[in-house]
Amino acid sequence: GQQLNQSPQSMFIQEGEDVSMNCTSSSIFNTWLWYKQDPGEGPVLLIALYKAGELTSNGRLTAQFGITRKDSFLNISASIPSDVGIYFCAGHLNHGNNNDMRFGAGTRLTVKP
Amino acid sequence: GAVVSQHPSRVICKSGTSVKIECRSLDFQATTMFWYRQFPKQSLMLMATSNEGSKATYEQGVEKDKFLINHASLTLSTLTVTSAHPEDSSFYICSAWRGGQVWPGELFFGEGSRLTVL
Numbered sequence: 001g002q003q004l005n006q007s008p009q010s011m012f013i014q015e016g017e018d019v020s021m022n023c024t025s026s027s028i029f030n031t032w033l034w035y036k037q038d039p040g041e042g043p044v045l046l047i048a049l050y051k052a053g054e055l056t057s058n059g060r061l062t063a064q065f066g067i068t069r070k071d072s073f074l075n076i077s078a079s080i081p082s083d084v085g086i087y088f089c090a091g092h093l094n095h096g097n098n099n100d101m102r103f104g105a106g107t108r109l110t111v112k113p
Numbered sequence: 114g115a116v117v118s119q120h121p122s123r124v125i126c127k128s129g130t131s132v133k134i135e136c137r138s139l140d141f142q143a144t145t146m147f148w149y150r151q152f153p154k155q156s157l158m159l160m161a162t163s164n165e166g167s168k169a170t171y172e173q174g175v176e177k178d179k180f181l182i183n184h185a186s187l188t189l190s191t192l193t194v195t196s197a198h199p200e201d202s203s204f205y206i207c208s209a210w211r212g213g214q215v216w217p218g219e220l221f222f223g224e225g226s227r228l229t230v231l
Contacts, residue, residue, distance in 0.1 A: 003156065019160060033220060035206065042119070042206050042222035043157070088156065101208075101220060105156040 006089050006104025013079055015113050021087060022073040028085040029091035029102075032065050032072035037086045037106075046087075047074070079111050116140055117209045119223030124199055127231055133193045134226045136207030142187035143209035148180075151225075152203045163190045199231040204228075 006023045013019060023032070031050055035043035047058050049065035049072060056063055062075045072091075076083055089104040116139040127131050136146055144165050149157040161167040161182050169182035179201075181193040190209075194201050207223045 035222070038205075040225070040227070042117075042208075042225045045219060045221060048219050092220065100162075101159070101210075103157050103159070108154070 004091055004102050004104040006107060008107060009105065010100060010108040010110070012110045012112065013073050015079060015081060017079055019076040019079055019109060020073060020082070021089075023089035023091070023104045024071040025091055025102070026070070027091075027093070027102075028069040029093050030069075031094075032063070032093040033087045033090040033092065034061075034072070034074045035090065037088065039085075043088055076109075077093055079109075081111050081113050083107055084111050117143075117207065117221045117223045118206055119226050121226060122224060123227045123229075125229045125231065128198055129196055131193055131195045132197055132228060133191055134207075134228075136190045136192070136209065137138050138188045138209040138211070138221075141209075141211045143190075143211060144183055144187060145210040146190040146209045147210075147220075147227055148182060148190070149206045149208070150191050151206060153204075157206060160192075194228065197228070199230045202228055202230045 004023045006027045026108050033048050034046045037043040047063040051066045052069045054065040060077045086106045086108050091102050093100045116229050118137045120135045133188050138213045140206045146163045148160045161222050163182050165184045165186040165187050171177045177229045184190040204225050206225045209222050211219050
């Protein structure tokens with residue numbers, strides 16, 4: 001299926017630094033979701049965004065739903081070693097009884113202590 | 114958050130056998146469930162969308178006769194890998210959509226099932 005354009009693919013940062021990643025699409029979505037996946041486990045929902053322009057925080061995480069409904073970003077402030085993992089964006093579009101979900105390729109985050 | 118459980122978490126089988134993976138939404142009803150395949154260090158690849166009571170919709174390139182999906186109830190979907198071969202070895206993940214009247218809904222993932230075909 002069609003993937004969202006997620007960047008960067010990987011990041012190597014020092015503990016304490018801020019992180020920013022984003023996703024773009026040629027199609028609009030009703031919902032943007034951000035997930036984190038640890039090795040060998042399923043993705044865990046971090047933040048869900050439901051309205052264009054919405055800015056939502058969850059602890060050190062902040063995410064925004066782009067005003068055009070075609071993009072979203074995720075920021076992590078003051079990174080810590082346990083932030084290591086793969087972060088995925090996902091766009092959801094509900095049309096009728098169908099749920100259409102698309103995923104970004106992921107951003108692999110490495111945090112050096 | 115909502116809980117989606119997958120079983121088994123790991124399975125090893127011989128080539129030519131069939132393997133069934135279950136995906137359950139434990140505390141909500143999911144009219145739609147999704148099945149993904151994930152290769153090492155890669156993103157989730159959507160295999161099919163499963164709506165309760167109807168046939169699954171498969172993504173292009175996914176063999177429906179190879180990967181049988183059944184969504185017989187609002188809390189259970191199954192993926193059966195038929196006549197498995199070593200190239201079917203992968204990490205399979207399901208997700209379930211929790212809709213709602215107030216919120217558009219959220220998607221929750223199972224823990225994943227690692228299939229190894231010998």
